[in-house]
Amino acid sequence: MDRKNNSPLEKKSSSLRPTTKKNLITYAMVIFFFVLFQTLSATGNLKHAHKALLVPVCTSIIMAISLNLVVGVLGELSLGHAGFMCIGAFCGSFFSVLMKDVITTTWIRLTLAFIVAAVAAAVAGILIGIPVLRLKGDYLAIVTLAFGEIIKTVVNTLYIGKDANGFHIAMSTANLGLEPDGKIILNGPQGISGTPKNSTFVIGFILVMITLFIVTNLMDSRTGRAIMSIRDNRIAAESVGIDITKYKLLVFTISAAIAGCAGVLYSHNLSSLTATTNNFGYNMSIMILVYVVLGGLGNIRGSIIAATVLYALPELLRGLKDYRMLIYAIILIVMMIVNNGSYFVQLRERLSIKLKSGKNKKEVA
Amino acid sequence: MKFLSQLISGISLGSIYSLIALGYTMVYGIAKMLNFAHGDVIMIGAFVVYTACVTAGLPAVVGVLIAIVFCTLLGVTIERFAYKPLRQATSLAVLITAIGVSYLLQNLALLIFGSDTKQFSSVVSLSAVTLADGQLTISGETIVTIIVSVIIMVSLYLFVNKTKPGKAMQAVSEDKGAAQLMGINVNGTIALTFAIGSGLAAIAGALLCSAYPALSPYTGAMPGIKAFVAAVFGGIGSIPGAMIGGIVLGIIENLSKGYISSQLSDAIVFAVLIIVLLVKPTGIMGKKINEKV
Numbered sequence: 204m205d206r207k208n209n210s211p212l213e214k215k216s217s218s219l220r221p222t223t224k225k226n227l228i229t230y231a232m233v234i235f236f237f238v239l240f241q242t243l244s245a246t247g248n249l250k251h252a253h254k255a256l257l258v259p260v261c262t263s264i265i266m267a268i269s270l271n272l273v274v275g276v277l278g279e280l281s282l283g284h285a286g287f288m289c290i291g292a293f294c295g296s297f298f299s300v301l302m303k304d305v306i307t308t309t310w311i312r313l314t315l316a317f318i319v320a321a322v323a324a325a326v327a328g329i330l331i332g333i334p335v336l337r338l339k340g341d342y343l344a345i346v347t348l349a350f351g352e353i354i355k356t357v358v359n360t361l362y363i364g365k366d367a368n369g370f371h372i373a374m375s376t377a378n379l380g381l382e383p384d385g386k387i388i389l390n391g392p393q394g395i396s397g398t399p400k401n402s403t404f405v406i407g408f409i410l411v412m413i414t415l416f417i418v419t420n421l422m423d424s425r426t427g428r429a430i431m432s433i434r435d436n437r438i439a440a441e442s443v444g445i446d447i448t449k450y451k452l453l454v455f456t457i458s459a460a461i462a463g464c465a466g467v468l469y470s471h472n473l474s475s476l477t478a479t480t481n482n483f484g485y486n487m488s489i490m491i492l493v494y495v496v497l498g499g500l501g502n503i504r505g506s507i508i509a510a511t512v513l514y515a516l517p518e519l520l521r522g523l524k525d526y527r528m529l530i531y532a533i534i535l536i537v538m539m540i541v542n543n544g545s546y547f548v549q550l551r552e553r554l555s556i557k558l559k560s561g562k563n564k565k566e567v568a
Numbered sequence: 569m570k571f572l573s574q575l576i577s578g579i580s581l582g583s584i585y586s587l588i589a590l591g592y593t594m595v596y597g598i599a600k601m602l603n604f605a606h607g608d609v610i611m612i613g614a615f616v617v618y619t620a621c622v623t624a625g626l627p628a629v630v631g632v633l634i635a636i637v638f639c640t641l642l643g644v645t646i647e648r649f650a651y652k653p654l655r656q657a658t659s660l661a662v663l664i665t666a667i668g669v670s671y672l673l674q675n676l677a678l679l680i681f682g683s684d685t686k687q688f689s690s691v692v693s694l695s696a697v698t699l700a701d702g703q704l705t706i707s708g709e710t711i712v713t714i715i716v717s718v719i720i721m722v723s724l725y726l727f728v729n730k731t732k733p734g735k736a737m738q739a740v741s742e743d744k745g746a747a748q749l750m751g752i753n754v755n756g757t758i759a760l761t762f763a764i765g766s767g768l769a770a771i772a773g774a775l776l777c778s779a780y781p782a783l784s785p786y787t788g789a790m791p792g793i794k795a796f797v798a799a800v801f802g803g804i805g806s807i808p809g810a811m812i813g814g815i816v817l818g819i820i821e822n823l824s825k826g827y828i829s830s831q832l833s834d835a836i837v838f839a840v841l842i843i844v845l846l847v848k849p850t851g852i853m854g855k856k857i858n859e860k861v
Contacts, residue, residue: 334842341602341659346845349839349842352838360832480789489667493664525678528671528674532668533668535665535667535668536668539661
C-alpha cells in the first residue's frame, strides 16, 4: 500500500495493540537482562556469589508471575503458593534421581522432570482448589496457608525407597522394608539427595519466557477477560453467565503447574533437597506475595522487576552484615506506606494536578 | 490417665493459643486486617521477661508486668507508625506492611539478643500437683496458665460487653463511619484494641516460654500462625470464637501428638481447620454476611 495515502485511522490499525506492545516491552526487558548477565558471566565480570543468584532469581520470577495470576488477575489471596513449588521440586527431583541412569541425555530427562512436576502440581492444584475455592477472602487465604503447611509436613514424614520388588512407601526408615540392594530416594526430613545439578541460567531464562508467554496470552484472551471480570465484580460476572468455579479452578491449576516447574528449577540447582519453613513453608509463600504486591497486582512486568530486585537486595546489602534484613524490613514498610498511605496518595494527586495545570498553561501560552 | 493428662496439657497449650488468638481476632474485627506481626510481639514480650528476670534478676511478677507495659506501648507504636497511615489502603497493602513489621521485630531481636536459643526460666514458682496416686501429674505452669487465661477471658468478656470503651470497640468493628457519627473516637478505639491485644501477647509469651523454655527470635512465628488458625477456626472477629478455637486447637494438637504422630500433629491441626471451614465457611462462631450487589 502506498504510504502517503495512509489515513490516521489506518495508521492506528497497522500499529500494534497496546497490550501487545506492553508485552513486547516485557519480553525485550527479560531478553536484554538475560543477554547482559550471560555476557557478564561469560566474560568473567560477575562475582561467583552473584553468579549463584542467577538461577534462584529466575525461580522467584516464575513464582511471582504465577502467584500474580492468582492474586492479581483472579483476585484471591493465596498464602500457600510455596506448597505447589514443594510438590514440583520433590516430584521433579524424585523423577531425576530415579531416571539418572535410565535416561542419560540431560535435556530429555530435565524436560520430562518438568512435565512430571507440572502435572503433579496441577493435580494438587485441582485437588486443593475444589474445596478451597468455595471459601472467600481471608478464609481462603488461611486455608491455602494450611494446605501449604500440610504439604511441607507430609513431605517431611514420608520415606520412599525402591528395590527389586518396586516402590516402598512408609513413615519411617525401619518400616520401609527394603531389600539389601534397595535405595532410599526420599528420606523423610533429610529429603532427596543426589539430584543432578542441571539447572542453568539458560534453562531458567527459557522457563521465564515460557511462563511469560502463557500468562500474558492467557490474560489477553477471552478467558483472561472473564477471569478479570470475576476479580472486579464477582456477582456481576456471575450474572452475565461466567462460570466462576470453572475459571477460578483453571487459574489455580495453571498457577500451580507453573509453580511446580519453578520447583524443579529450584531443586535441580541444589545437590540435596529438604523441605523447611524457609524454602517451602509459609515464609517462602509470604516472600513471593511481597514480590507480587510490591510489583503491582496484575502487573506481570512489575512482578519480574520486584522479584529480581527484592531477591537480590539482601545479597547486595551484604556489606551491611547483620543490619541487612533490618534494612530490608524498613524498606518494605516505608515502600508500602509511601505507595499506599493516604497522605502520600493525596500528595501525589495534588502534584499531578499541579503538573497538569502547568502543562495546560504552557500550551495556552 | 494418659488421655486425661494429654487433655489437660492440651487445654493449657490451647489457653495460650486463645490469648494470642484474642489479639488477632480483636484487631481483625476492628481494623479488618491480618496482623501478621502479632506472633513476633509474643516473642518480644518473652524477651523482655527474659531480660528482666534472668539478666536483671527481678522477680517474675515484676518482669511480666514490665513486659505487658512494654508490649502495650509497642503495639500502640506499631499501629501509629505502620498501620494508621494505611487506614484507607487495600487490605493487601496492610498485610504486606504487617509482614514488614514482623521481619523488623524478628531482626531487631536477632541483633539485640543474637540467634542462639536462650534457656527461659519459668515465671511460675508453683510446684507440680500429683493426683490419683501419682498417675496424673499436672505441672505448675499448666495450672497457672489455665487460671490466668480464664481470668483474662472473663474480664475481657466483661470489658467488651459492659464498659463504654468495650462497647465503643464493638461499635467501631460494626461500622466505623456510624461509630464516628455517634461521637466515638475511632482512632483512639483502634489504638486501644492494639494495646489490649499486645498486652495479652506479652502474657502469652511469658506463659508459652515457661511451658516450652526455648527462646529465640523465631519463637513467636509458629505459635502466631497456630493462634491465627485458631482465630479463624472460631470465626475471625469473634471474641468467644477465639477462646473456643484456641482451646480446641490446643487439645487437637496435643492429642494428635500423643496418639498419632508428633511429626504430623501440625498437619492434623491444619487439616481439621480445613474441614471445619468447609463445613462452616466462617468458622464456628462466625457470622454469615450476606453480600449485596
